[in-house]
Amino acid sequence: MSAKFPFILCCCILVSSCNQKEVKIGYAASKLFELATPQLKIDSLLFNKTAKLEAVFIMEGAEIRYTKDGSEVSTDAMLYENPLVVTDASEFRFRVFHPEYIKSKEVYTRLLKVKEDVSTAKVRLAPQADKNYKGDGPQALVDLKKGTTQFRAGNHWLGFQGKQVRVSLEFEKETAISKLIVSALNDHGSWIFLPTAIRVFGDGKAEIGSVSIPLPTEVEVKDVALLDVPVPTGLYKSIEIHIDLMEAIPEWHQGQGTAPFTFIDEILVE
């Protein structure tokens, strides 16, 4: 009996371990998973006096931190506790931390204070926006009303396809300008891409500023891009903006070779 006992014990352990192996499930560990970015609520990306910026992330144990100086958001960055009141043009970076998960990516936001109201400028477009994405017409490009990444909400966005769109702005009076900002949507999931280049021409049709936008090489997070075009500071009665559109979707995208859309909601003057 005593000689058989170790043998039986071994068998029991073997059977037990085999059974355990059959039912063992490889549950995923919390450290495998990355936190999503916080939700930002901004009452006005373009503001005259103040704007309210709120960051939201309802998850037990999670905390939101942020920076205002362009630096990376680390665990030492400021802890977000209450909505922020913004009085000057500012850039913010937010990130979520949680002791059990991988920190989120940063979410970046830039708020602009309106420096020059050109909403009375006469806007002409060539060609006109696509018939399905006409927004509130050409004047919507200077109405100081911003669209959001949900481009179907509201009539802020004008959509274009083709080689180029030319926007001419004729101001009521000579206007001091040092920079133009073209606000465009970057939403690869909806086959909407940024322009490839922007050139600005002054009263005398001479080119006064330009910017080239590098082509994307992979799917980027949906966002609203502010494309700055510095120009020599001066007084202008009118300007013309040539926006070069991407003619075909890059080969890494499921829509490769077909014509993407370019969406523009606002042209700002500083």
Added chain:
Amino acid sequence: MDRRKFVRNTSIASAGIVSGMAHGNVLTGYKDVIIGHNSHQYKIDLKWGALNSNFHPVNDCHEMVQDSQGRILLLTNHTKNNVIVYDKSGKLLEVWGTDYPGAHGLTLHVENGEDVLYIADNNRHEVIKTTIKGQVLQVFPYPKESGKYKTKESYVPTETAIAPNGDVYIADGYGEQYIMHYSSKGELLNVFGGRGEEDHLFNNAHGICLDTRDGANPTLLITARQQNKLKRFSLSGEYLSSIDLPGAYICRPVIHGKDIYLATIWSGDGSEGTGFISILNEKNELVSAPGGCTPVYEEGVLSPMYQTLKVFHHPHDVCVDEDENVYVAQWNSGKTYPIKLYRV
């Protein structure tokens, strides 16, 4: 300038490049992740159902059902094996189906004691009824007789629901947004819905099911995905009410016990790589959102939902088994196999 830096510098609200759902294995501080809220919380098996893709490939994993034998059936739009049959542990049992390039909706119904399947194929523009082994029994072709369609291509069915009397409802979720109501023999009895923002209309009528929780008064629950709503209709097609789920781009409703489960393919502002699972209780309140934020109701209104943890990548359907465990099929997730959630 470097593109990524350029976009980061210019964007109003950006969050870097979309990442995959799982990252490098970190063994230190190992702790099983638990997702979900309140009564419905889960551990995750990311490897459930993983197969050798050389032999049993998937494209999009669109829908899943459990048959009367307890087996789990997965529908994919890969024509090497449109239907993959597993046991609950994820072991492969059989595969069939090579004729469904647009395999999208999979509904199981028991007729005279036999399991039958309805496959909504949005490439073939029709719904095919088969045996559980894949033998074709009946085809519901594009409804020319409805007078709503000029071409076959404008009819893109996504889901089917079967009434207690055998009537068949088909949602044209990627087409003109109509709901077709057929007799079991395939006679078109009624057409309702259509494209629009009004209560009785749809923007992406992606899913449909019979809500049998009130046994004496079954109704239809139909997804209006872009509207973030679940709409209730009578079996005769009258609009009754809506359930608002802001921020939740829901796929088909799945009734299990007293609850409604819905894969939520996008969330928040509808960004790439988002999504979670929505679970509603018998009062049609969102009680748990595995992968999503804690549901909060203020004065009876649900606050907008969004993803908090990158567990899922566009969940497209859920299947709930008798153990209350959930199988999640995902769309456009890099040809990954389903994920299983174990209720804790």
